[in-house]
Amino acid sequence: MHTNPETLALLALGELETMPEDRHHIDGCPLCQAELAELTHVVDRARQTTGEDAVLHAPSPELWDRIQNELELSGATSVPHQHLTAVGAGAAANPGRTSRVRRTVSFALAAAVLLAAGVGIGANLNKVTAPPAASKPVHLNALPQWPGSGGTAVLTTDAQGHEVLQVSMSSPEPATGRREVWLSDVDARHMRAMGYMDGNTGTFPIPEGMDVRKWPVIDISEEPVPDTSPAHSGNSIVRGRLPV
Amino acid sequence: MTAPTDDERDALVAAFLSGDETALESIYKRYSALVYTVAYRSLGEVTEAEDVTQKVFVAAWTGRKNYQPARASLPAWLMGITRNKIVDAHQARSKQRRIRTEMASQVEPAAPEPMDVAERLIIAEEIARLDKVPQEVLRLAFFEDLTHAQIAERLQMPPGTVKSHIRRSLIKLKRRMEVFTDAYES
Numbered sequence: 001m002h003t004n005p006e007t008l009a010l011l012a013l014g015e016l017e018t019m020p021e022d023r024h025h026i027d028g029c030p031l032c033q034a035e036l037a038e039l040t041h042v043v044d045r046a047r048q049t050t051g052e053d054a055v056l057h058a059p060s061p062e063l064w065d066r067i068q069n070e071l072e073l074s075g076a077t078s079v080p081h082q083h084l085t086a087v088g089a090g091a092a093a094n095p096g097r098t099s100r101v102r103r104t105v106s107f108a109l110a111a112a113v114l115l116a117a118g119v120g121i122g123a124n125l126n127k128v129t130a131p132p133a134a135s136k137p138v139h140l141n142a143l144p145q146w147p148g149s150g151g152t153a154v155l156t157t158d159a160q161g162h163e164v165l166q167v168s169m170s171s172p173e174p175a176t177g178r179r180e181v182w183l184s185d186v187d188a189r190h191m192r193a194m195g196y197m198d199g200n201t202g203t204f205p206i207p208e209g210m211d212v213r214k215w216p217v218i219d220i221s222e223e224p225v226p227d228t229s230p231a232h233s234g235n236s237i238v239r240g241r242l243p244v
Numbered sequence: 245m246t247a248p249t250d251d252e253r254d255a256l257v258a259a260f261l262s263g264d265e266t267a268l269e270s271i272y273k274r275y276s277a278l279v280y281t282v283a284y285r286s287l288g289e290v291t292e293a294e295d296v297t298q299k300v301f302v303a304a305w306t307g308r309k310n311y312q313p314a315r316a317s318l319p320a321w322l323m324g325i326t327r328n329k330i331v332d333a334h335q336a337r338s339k340q341r342r343i344r345t346e347m348a349s350q351v352e353p354a355a356p357e358p359m360d361v362a363e364r365l366i367i368a369e370e371i372a373r374l375d376k377v378p379q380e381v382l383r384l385a386f387f388e389d390l391t392h393a394q395i396a397e398r399l400q401m402p403p404g405t406v407k408s409h410i411r412r413s414l415i416k417l418k419r420r421m422e423v424f425t426d427a428y429e430s
Contacts, residue, residue: 009411015391042417045363046371046386052285053368059280059294064272067301073265186290 012039140238
């Protein structure tokens with residue numbers, strides 16, 4: 001008889017001392033050996049994952065145009081303007097409640113690792129650079145668990161010449177909390193809270209010394225009320241990337 | 245929208261092989277983020293990662309006759325191409341560097357193996373997709389190194405239930421990873 005699959009799973013986790021009879025069987029059974037090796041590989045890989053692995057980044061929307069041009073494809077069909085799509089969101093999208101919970105967890109994991117690493121907000125501040133001119137408005141795309149949501153963001157300057165981020169968004173889902181705007185680096189390793197939306201719009205000054213080109217990813221989250229934690233709730237509604 | 249069934253997958257592959265451009269677009273939508281993230285994590289540079297991503301999908305389209313569905317899943321085939329293009333990019337880079345410095349002995353710092361990165365991304369995603377309870381069980385087993393008995397106590401659950409969560413989840417992770425990496429392993 002083959003080794004109990006649950007025993008193999010625990011062995012892969014390094015938990016069980018092998019019983020002599022299991023060891024004897026596995027040594028002589030290529031099937032059980034292969035299964036154990038594969039499960040051990042999964043466990044090893046899983047233990048190597050970090051919060052960074054929980055987020056996929058989409059290439060810029062223009063890349064699809066470049067590919068179409070290079071291949072001389074006939075149709076300039078609709079561009080997949082998805083940003084930061086999850087692996088499963090495309091391959092096996094399953095929106096709905098459970099999906100939202102799962103996605104939340106994975107993003108929360110990234111945030112938790114960020115906090116665990118003791119990364120201070122603004123630790124990456126670099127020297128002041130000249131503010132870029134008003135950027136093209138970018139579309140903010142709904143995360144899979146927020147179908148129908150969307151928004152736009154534009155980087156511009158106010159009357160005093162200070163750089164500001166103007167954001168608008170809409171969602172078919174009623175707000176159950178406050179919606180907060182974040183900027184993060186392309187790795188989503190560092191995030192900066194920019195402030196809460198005022199209804200469906202918001203204008204956020206870019207702090208002196210913040211090089212927004214290093215923080216191109218914009219994310220709007222739903223935060224609980226009262227918002228007792230300064231960290232991202234993990235519940236992102238829309239995301240996009242500033243063309244900086 | 246639901247998860248693609250085997251039939252849908254087969255139809256997509258058939259359309260792709262027959263030269264249907266919309267199939268390429270669907271494939272791009274599904275897998276470009278994975279390809280790009282693996283490239284970005286290995287190369288550490290946005291422009292190069294986009295170049296690699298472009299090359300992967302161009303090569304997939306122009307070389308679609310070489311794809312044998314019986315030998316590998318479509319994503320596994322794409323990941324194989326991705327790996328090769330990333331290796332090419334690293335080689336081009338060190339060649340550039342050699343030319344610049346005329347020091348053939350200078351080696352690039354080791355970059356993460358693209359397939360390792362891909363596997364980590366896929367596993368992290370799959371863990372995130374597990375239901376709440378099995379996800380918590382795995383998290384405790386993987387990252388807090390608790391034994392199944394300790395997990396049972398922590399979550400107030402029979403040890404047998406914990407064991408079966410662990411087994412089922414590990415098998416899910418394994419299958420998911422195989423979809424993306426089997427061509428490479430063989």
